[in-house]
Amino acid sequence: MNSIDSLSLPSDYGKYDDDVMVVGPGARFLSGIGYHTASMVNAFAKCGHSVSALLIRDLCPRWLYPGRDRIGNHGIDVLRLAEVPISESLDWYWGPSILRSIAFLRSRRPRVVILQWWTAVTAHTYLLLALLGRLQGASVVIEMHEITDVGEASIPFVSAYAKGMMRLIARLTNGVVVHSNTDIGTMQTAYPTLAQLPVSVVFPGPLKHSEHREHVTSTVEGGGTGSEITRFLFFGIIRSYKGIDELAAAFTSLVDDGEAVHLTVAGEAWADAEAALSVIRKVESRHYRIVSGYIPDEEVTQLFESTDIVVAPYRRASASGPVNLTMEAGLPLVTTRVPALEEACRDYRGVLFAAVEDPDDLRAVMKRAMGMVGSRFHNPHGWDANATEYFEFFDRLMTRDIDSSDLTASRTT
Incomplete structure (x- = not known):
């Protein structure tokens, strides 16, 4: 009773x-x-x-x-x-x-x-x-x-x-x-x-950010070099448990190997993310952009429209706004084998999974995802x-x- x-x-x-x-x-x-x-x-x-x-x-x-x-x-x-x-x-x-x-x-x-x-x-x-x-x-x-x-x-x-x-x-x-x-x-x-x-x-x-969007071409010419750059996005509150440390290591490794990649990190950084952001800042500035603080709706739309692949390498999660936004946008998604995220994405054909807290595997999966650039996928949730x-x-x-x-x-x- x-x-x-x-x-x-x-x-x-x-x-x-x-x-x-x-x-x-x-x-x-x-x-x-x-x-x-x-x-x-x-x-x-x-x-x-x-x-x-x-x-x-x-x-x-x-x-x-x-x-x-x-x-x-x-x-x-x-x-x-x-x-x-x-x-x-x-x-x-x-x-x-x-x-x-x-x-x-x-x-x-x-x-x-x-x-x-x-x-x-x-x-x-x-x-x-x-x-x-x-x-x-x-x-x-x-x-x-x-x-x-x-x-x-x-x-x-x-x-x-x-x-x-x-x-x-x-x-x-x-x-x-x-x-x-x-x-x-x-x-x-x-x-x-x-x-x-x-x-x-x-x-x-999907959250309100993703409404009334139009998709644009997902690869863009990079920095006046004439070569196509694959643009990765890490979006949302920047905290250690969201895998920013693993992403920093994986991304810098791609850059060191000469891959034509660019990373945008956009969101509100917490103190435990500063070490990873410092690692990212050590690569040439043409390879990254860090947008600090709260991101207004219209800028969120622009971020996803100018992105090829979203990376969400969580260490743990129950749900994820960035993952939902990615599926609504139909973009390729790299995330980790956190059980709740595997469930949420199991009917999304644009997802690739990396091992949790494994920067080497994350790097390999990000490299594989580069072959999916330009594809769009159906969002199974509404x-x-x-x-x-x-x-x-x-x-x-x-x-x-x-x-x-x-x-x-x-x-x-």
């Missing part, structure tokens, strides 16, 4: 106005998960569902955030949300913001509240929202976009705090969405209290199909006479 069953429920329990309310980050602390949240909201609205969005405005104290210099640089318009009810009012420190958020939840009365999980910073707020949602008769679903943040996992206190809070949240949760079958085991190991809940696997669809999968799962959660074994069925591809 969930703890909600022992509470006194209001007389209008179970009466709904919205089909679903999505809770996730807004534009102030802009990141890939914000674009994922916006894409989900838009997909639900496009399919005719009544949907609202409750967005986090202040995620954490500014001084704790690695990308603190760009906090607040963008308004909510950057997310290009559909014309749906929106409240960008959640703050980690609560105060008046939590009252506005509670009022928004009460006014929208969603049938389902879906909470985007990627950091323990949201745990105390999600606990309250889960409780209030259940009191209004809503089903509460946690979407594990990032099961454990790499940085947080290394801090014993934060890890213990997340596990403790999740034990409480799980008692108010009806189901969990993950992005790969591999993530089910990872989630259950990290948060055992979620192990008995119904689970659905929904691979992420938001229309995803929206259907979400709502089929929501409906199963609301139907109490279905056998519990059916509720735990994962997505079939």
